[in-house]
Amino acid sequence: MYKLLLIQKYLRRKLAPMFAALAVTLCTAMVIIVISVMGGFLDMMRGSAKSITGDVTIFASFTGFPHYESLIDDLDALPEVQAATAFIAAPGMIKYGRDQVYVVREVLGIDPVGLDAVTRYSDAFYWTQQHLNPDGDIPAELVPDPEELAMHFNPPAHWTQGNSHIRGIVPGIKVYPWNIPDDSGQYHLHGSQLGRTVTLTMPRITTTGGVLEPAVRDFIIVNEFKSGLHDVDASRSYVPFKLLQEMLNMDAAEEADPETGEPTGRTIPARATGVVIRGAPGVPLDSLNEAVTAARDNLQHQHPDMPPTNVMTWEDIHAPLLNAVQNEKGLITFLFVFISLVAVVMVATTFSMIVFEKTRDIGVLRSIGASRWGVANIFVGYGLVIGIIGAAAGLTLAVGIVYNLNELQDLLDAWFGWRMWNPQTYYFDQIPERVDPLEAGLIALGAVLSSVMGGLIPALLAARLDPVESLRYE
């Protein structure tokens, strides 16, 4: 009981333990803030990656694979699958105006409605009717809705200038490199290519890999998308599936005899380069992956001549990027935890000073019957209390800061013209504001344990003191 009394008295009468508690507070807050921001960034990237990729994807080579409709039917029948849709992915070049040609690593032919059921395709559209009619002073029916346009790839008549065959394209917002966001990460219409006609040029090959004349076709940009993944936004454009299939000679065709050129009467089936699948709610990714792989194997068994395909989860596809960020988070966490050892040293130093200062008191306590461990426990308990106070304050401070980081940034910007989060660098407009309760709890617990560790050595020093020498200590 005397230990509690002394811990309480020492806390109230001494400034040094308050500094130790402050060190624990700042270290706890620092680690929680860093882990939360890094974790939030990682979560946002994972969310973007998942939404743009679907759960599981079946990939074939550039030449594609047939019977994909049959495969989709099989997949739709699986309880693990909620939706599946085919796509064609091929490289291309996009020409803006007369002399600006950029490589598009992935021109994706898609069924927008089908893809929207699998991924959150429409969520990534950047331009809305509001952008085209910001003041709302034009009747809505007269203003094209870019989101609606992108769902059908149909540009409005006054954009096509009478060419009813021209279809829409939805490039990533960074495909046109001069489309530069402002400091807050927002893009503006005057820098956008919305409504502009572009020319897409795509290499074509036969099913056996023979090279054909490239396909060239004009499109009108009906919207742009921003997924949050720079790599995707700078290298992907969406076009209608059927149109791309035709452009690349991947639609169904009559087979001709290679020697005579006469039709053989057989049909070459239409091809796609992949199928993207969304799992049913609650189905674990591994289970979905296994079910999809089994369906793919079954199809391959039925059609032994089918080219090989690969089944990958969204985590596999984005592993290089996500693992890099995950590793970075781990490394930064380690570094900050290491820095936080300062708090342990601070507590140890403070308590060592208190032990020296209290040497005679320790002798007095021993003279009235306190045991060595009783004396040691005063300092261990002291460390525990300092740790609890510091960790609780650090947790509160960190939560307060993390959930107000964007407001804090606006203040810093207003006062000093400095923004700590550059959306052009991190690609998300907002600093992630989320704290993982488990992570934060573990860090706070770690801070308490560190503080106890800091008090342990001085406690052992106090326990080892000779009471007679202590009483003589001046």
Next chain:
Amino acid sequence: MPETVNQTSLLAAKSLHKSYRMGGQPLEVLRGVDIQVEAGEWVAVLGASGSGKSTLLHLLGGLDRPTEGSVSFEGRDVFAMGGKAVDRYRNRKVGFVFQSYHLLPELSALENIAIAAMVGQSVLGWIGARSECRRRAAELLDRLGLAARAKHRPAKLSGGERQRVAIGRALINQPAVLLADEPTGNLDAKTGEQILDILRGLHRDGQSIVMVTHDSKVAAAADRRLTLDGGRTRG
């Protein structure tokens, strides 16, 4: 003449030796001290500075271990007991009063007295004993003339008041023996006399006291006087 040690005495030391190493050389402070204290007796140990008086008191109180020899309390060898039992012996059976008072500066006068009772209690034990201990501490403060100073910390007390608080702390657990180390050494004559009056009163009530002092006038208050010289006692 060396003391004849009766092992049934309340407190007895036999052939106590204590040596330290100073600058690599052994320094023998006590060279076979024999002493016995009967219940209700007041023994004064006289000696010059550095004669080993405080060392003897520390050994009698179980605060230090002898190099040779034994200390027995009610016939039981103190140092043959385990560490916890020696801690309990210091807490329950003896009470120290130091020349420099040695109060804990963060605690009030009342808390400085009560803490010796708290040391002997677990948290749960303290819940049961709390009111009784506080009552006893308040009673001691009253008896020592410090009732009005109960909430004052040592820094606000005079030397004499501090020593009275120290006596209260030594008495809170109703020890069998009070071990007083130069209890008037830091006080002026008048205040020292007041402290001696308190000790006389305690002695009258049956308290056994061992007091070490260099002052023969102070020692005169005791029933019996021993002199510590050359590491040995003579009566």
